[in-house]
Amino acid sequence: MAFTLPELPYAMDALEPFISARTLEFHHGKHHQAYVNNVNNLIPGTPFEHATLEEIILKADGGIFNNGAQVFNHTFYFEQFSPFGCREPLGALKDALDRDFGSIAAFTDHFNKAAATLFGSGWAWLVVNIDGKLEIVQTSNAGCPLRDGKKPLLTCDVWEHAYYLDKQNLRPKYIEDFWKVLDWKVISLRFGA
C-alpha cells in the first residue's frame, strides 16, 4: 500500500505572518513529500509492505521507521493549525491541563522549554501517558510517542527546516508564533472530549 501526501487543510499563505507560505511550501511540498516517497520506496519486499503508519512506528527501525514516523509526525503537525482557530484550550482539555500542570501558563512554560531545549532535530509533544495523565515529552529526529504507548495530542516540529527561513537561529521566536496559529479545537478532538 503506497502512502500519499495529505493536502494541507488551509492555503499556503493562511498562517502568515507567523509561518510563511515559503516555509510551508518547502516543509509540506518538499520535506513531507520526501518522507512519503522514501517510505514508499523502502517498504516493498519487507514485512512492512502492507503495514499502516502506526505499525511502522511501533515495529520498524532504520530508514523505514525514520521516514514512516516523519510522515505521521508531519501530518499530525500540519493538521493542528488554522488561520481562524480557537487560540486557547477549553473544556475538559483545559481542566486536564490545569490538573496535571497546575495552570495553562505553567503548561505553556513547560512546553516552550521542552521545544527550545531539544538539542538538534526533533519534536516536542503534549501526550496522554499510560496512566491517563498529560505529559510533555521530547523526541529526537523522527521519534514519535506512539512508539512508547503514549497518545500524542499536540506537537511542535523543532527541526531547523520548520523555522529557518522565517526565524533563522531564533527558535524561541518560532515557538512563540506557533501558539498563534494553533487550533485548540483540533487538540480537544484528539483528546476525545
Add this chain to the structure above:
Amino acid sequence: MSFELPKLGYAYTALEPLIDARTMEIHHTKHHGGYTANLNAALQGSGHEGKTIEEIMKIAGTLPAAVRNNGGGYYNHNLYWEILTPGGSKEPRGVLLDAIRESFGSLTALKDAFVKAAITRFGSGWAWLLLDNNKLVVSSTPNQDNPLMDVAEVKGRPVLGIDVWEHAYYLNYQNRRPDYVEAFWNLINWDEVTRRFKG
C-alpha cells in the same frame, strides 16, 4: 580561562555564491557564538575550566550534556571555518593524496564515501574524514558529537568535517542537502586538510 569565538580569516562574502554571506554571518556569530557562550557557562564551576577543548572532547561522555553539546559545537565549527579558508590547493596532493589512495583507492572513491556519509546522516550532525591509527576513514556523528569524543562510534583525529545541520545550508539550499554537500566539496582548502593530516 574561557573559550573565545575565533574570528574568521576571511570575509563573510568570501565563499559566495556557494555559501552566501548571510548564512556565514548567522552561522558564525549566532550558532558558533552561541555554542561558545553556552560552553563557557556550562564549564563554570565544573572543575574542568583549565582544560583544552581537545581534553574536554576526550571525556565528553562523562560530562553534562551541555558541555558535550556546546563543546562539540565549539570545536566542530572551529574546524569547519578553517577547512573552508579561501585560496589554497583545490586538490589534495603529496602525502595526503598518497594516504587517500591507500585508504580509499582514489580521490573519487573518497568523495563518494564522504558525500554519502553527509547525505545519509539523518537529522542534525556532521560527516568526517579522520585518522584512525594512521588510516584515513569516513564517518558521521549525530548533533555536535565528533570523532575525538569517547562516545564516538568511530574515533580518531578529524582532518575534514562538514556540518549537515540544516542551519548550515537552509537559506541557500533549503531541502537540497546534496547540492550543499557538492558545493562544500568544491570549497575545501586541501592545504589546511593536509596540515591537519600531518598533525
